[in-house]
Amino acid sequence: MTERSSILSTADARRPLVASAAVREFARGGLHGATVADVARAAKISPAYVFKLFPRKEQLFAVALESCFQQVLEALAVGADEAADDSPDSILDAMGDAYAHLIADRTLLMLQVHAQSVAEVPEIGDALRAGLERVTRFAKERSGASDAAVQRFIAYGQLCHLIVTTRVEQIPEEWARLLSEGITHPA
Amino acid sequence: MTERSSILSTADARRPLVASAAVREFARGGLHGATVADVARAAKISPAYVFKLFPRKEQLFAVALESCFQQVLEALAVGADEAADDSPDSILDAMGDAYAHLIADRTLLMLQVHAQSVAEVPEIGDALRAGLERVTRFAKERSGASDAAVQRFIAYGQLCHLIVTTRVEQIPEEWARLLSEGITHPA
DNA sequence: CGCAAGAGTGAGTGAGCAATCACTCTCCAA
DNA sequence: TTGGAGAGTGATTGCTCACTCACTCTTGCG
Numbered sequence: 338m339t340e341r342s343s344i345l346s347t348a349d350a351r352r353p354l355v356a357s358a359a360v361r362e363f364a365r366g367g368l369h370g371a372t373v374a375d376v377a378r379a380a381k382i383s384p385a386y387v388f389k390l391f392p393r394k395e396q397l398f399a400v401a402l403e404s405c406f407q408q409v410l411e412a413l414a415v416g417a418d419e420a421a422d423d424s425p426d427s428i429l430d431a432m433g434d435a436y437a438h439l440i441a442d443r444t445l446l447m448l449q450v451h452a453q454s455v456a457e458v459p460e461i462g463d464a465l466r467a468g469l470e471r472v473t474r475f476a477k478e479r480s481g482a483s484d485a486a487v488q489r490f491i492a493y494g495q496l497c498h499l500i501v502t503t504r505v506e507q508i509p510e511e512w513a514r515l516l517s518e519g520i521t522h523p524a
Numbered sequence: 525m526t527e528r529s530s531i532l533s534t535a536d537a538r539r540p541l542v543a544s545a546a547v548r549e550f551a552r553g554g555l556h557g558a559t560v561a562d563v564a565r566a567a568k569i570s571p572a573y574v575f576k577l578f579p580r581k582e583q584l585f586a587v588a589l590e591s592c593f594q595q596v597l598e599a600l601a602v603g604a605d606e607a608a609d610d611s612p613d614s615i616l617d618a619m620g621d622a623y624a625h626l627i628a629d630r631t632l633l634m635l636q637v638h639a640q641s642v643a644e645v646p647e648i649g650d651a652l653r654a655g656l657e658r659v660t661r662f663a664k665e666r667s668g669a670s671d672a673a674v675q676r677f678i679a680y681g682q683l684c685h686l687i688v689t690t691r692v693e694q695i696p697e698e699w700a701r702l703l704s705e706g707i708t709h710p711a
Numbered sequence: 712c713g714c715a716a717g718a719g720t721g722a723g724t725g726a727g728c729a730a731t732c733a734c735t736c737t738c739c740a741a
Numbered sequence: 742t743t744g745g746a747g748a749g750t751g752a753t754t755g756c757t758c759a760c761t762c763a764c765t766c767t768t769g770c771g
Contacts, residue, residue, distance in 0.1 A: 345737055345748050367641050369556030372728060383750045388730065447641075453689045454554050454634075454641040466690050473699040484702045488683070491703060495682035496675070502640045503653050512660040515671045516678060532718050532767055559758060570720045575760060 352390050352400075355380045359401035364444040367451035368398050368458070398452075399464040405448045406468030410475055412439040417479050425482035429490050432476060436494065437520075446501050496520060539577050539587075542567045546588035551631040554638035555585050555645070585639075586651040592635045593655030597662055599626040604666050612669035616677050619663060623681065624707075633688055683707060 358379035362371040373394055377384040391397040416435020420428045440446040449465075456462040477487045497520050500506055506517045545566035549558040560581055564571040578584040603622020607615045627633040636652075643649040664674045684707050687693055692700045 343738075348748075351748090367556070369554075370642075373730085374728075384729090385731080385751080386749050389749080392730090394729065451641045453686065454638045455557075456689045456691075462690065466692065466695070469686075469690060469692065469703075470697075470699050473703060477699070477702065484705060488703055488705060489679075491686070492676075492679040492683035495686050496679035499640065499656075499678070499682050502643045503649065503656060504643075505653065505656065508653070510657075512657050512664070515664065516656075516660060516675055518671060518675060535718075538718090560760085561758075571759090572721080572761080573719055576719080579760090581759065 348390055351380075351382070351386075353404075355382070355387060355390055355397070356400045356404050359397050360404055360448060361444060363398055363401050363451060364448040368395070368455045368461070373397070395458050395460050398455075398458075399460040402448060402452050402461065402464040402468065405445050406464075406471060408445060409436070409439065409468070410471055412436060413472070413475060414479070425480045425486060428480035429476065429482055429486060432480070433490065433493070437497065440497075440501070443501060446498055450498055450502055493520065535577060538567075538569070538573075540591075542569070542574060542577055542584070543587045543591050546584050547591055547635060548631060550585055550588050550638060551633075551635040555582070555642045555648070560584070582645050582647050585642075585645075586647040589635060589639050589648065589651040589655065592632050593651075593658060595632060596623065596626065596655070597658055599623060600659070600662060601666070612667045612673060615667035616663065616669055616673060619667070620677065620680070624684065627684075627688070630688060633685055637685055637689055680707065 355376065359376045362375045362379055365371055366375070373387050374384045376397065377387045380387070387397070391400065412435045413432045416432045416438075417428050419435075420431035449468075452461055452465050456465050473487065473491065476482070476490055477484070480487070482490070496516070500517050500520055505513045542563065546563045549562045549566055552558055553562070560574050561571045563584065564574045567574070574584070578587065599622045600619045603619045603625075604615050606622075607618035636655075639648055639652050643652050660674065660678065663669070663677055664671070667674070669677075683703070687704050687707055693704045
């Protein structure tokens with residue numbers, strides 16, 4: 338595994354690194370608020386080479402989104418393994434906790450929110466639906482919970498997105514506390 | 525098409541019309557995907573005059589968002605008045621139905637989704653929080669439901685946003701049906 | 712009437728950014 | 742040793758768009 342240090346890399350080795358940089362940059366600014374130059378800078382390569390690896394900006398965003406959902410699924414799987422017992426509710430709860438922990442730094446959450454707002458771009462909509470399918474299927478199959486419980490799991494996940502994007506959790510008022518109750522995790 | 529009496533309007537009369545056009549245009553493309561020229565065209569005035577009425581694009585977006593929440597609140601109020609009985613659950617259900625009906629054309633829903641993704645713009649974040657506060661307070665006070673029930677009401681509203689943005693309702697697969705169950709309304 | 716205040720616009724300007732291209736440099740297989 | 746495939750870039754292009762400004766037209770008023 339110890340590669341001899343050479344100056345050049347390979348395109349196949351670069352792509353995941355660029356995708357990872359893209360996750361961070363697109364999470365910050367969304368498809369329109371982050372530039373390919375931003376991603377290039379974060380990945381320490383030239384903008385021109387980013388375009389050689391991912392011919393269109395939207396494709397780069399879609400790949401970043403896939404990476405995001407991959408991380409989400411892995412976190413859910415780990416969380417499920419740590420459930421208190423193997424009742425459906427316990428497993429869903431454990432997955433929820435794992436998700437809350439994963440998105441503590443807002444990056445993966447913001448990327449999903451931005452993706453939702455540009456879901457009419459075909460490649461992005463496709464990636465979003467694929468990710469949602471994987472999460473939904475996994476939650477259902479791994480927990481064995483009822484359809485209604487899985488639906489609730491996803492719904493409260495979306496509420497969590499709203500709370501974080503609006504920073505409602507930082508508002509010391511009753512209506513805000515009501516929304517965040519049981520959702521936010523202590524730092 | 526030489527209009528005989530093209531009467532001048534007043535800035536105060538124009539602003540709501542431009543805001544209404546902005547709702548439509550920003551709902552389509554979001555803050556970055558719709559241009560001020562788009563809004564101007566929809567409002568049938570020049571881009572220059574849009575800037576005279578709303579000096580910055582973000583301010584125009586925030587005003588559009590306020591208009592959106594105003595419409596949402598009015599719809600919730602009407603819905604609540606039509607509840608089967610005045611138990612909290614009935615009222616929340618009726619509000620949910622009214623909301624589903626209101627956002628059938630996706631416009632007001634998409635504007636909220638886009639707003640979420642640019643909530644870090646101060647004026648937009650403020651408008652979003654203000655709208656969310658009004659909706660939450662109204663749902664709680666008008667229905668008299670428990671905090672948990674109101675939280676659930678908002679959470680399923682967010683799930684509804686996800687379903688519509690991703691067009692999951694059109695996917696004839698089990699996981700998609702699971703998510704949409706009881707949420708989507710017949711056309 | 713004369714004129715001021717406000718309505719409304721055409722024609723820019725300058726910045727930013729996706730995408731392209733011609734090019735150099737590195738590596739390795741034969 | 743060399744040639745070709747692939748890694749990687751600087752410079753540029755063409756366009757879009759937020760925002761500005763100088764200007765005209767309308768209307769009400771003394």
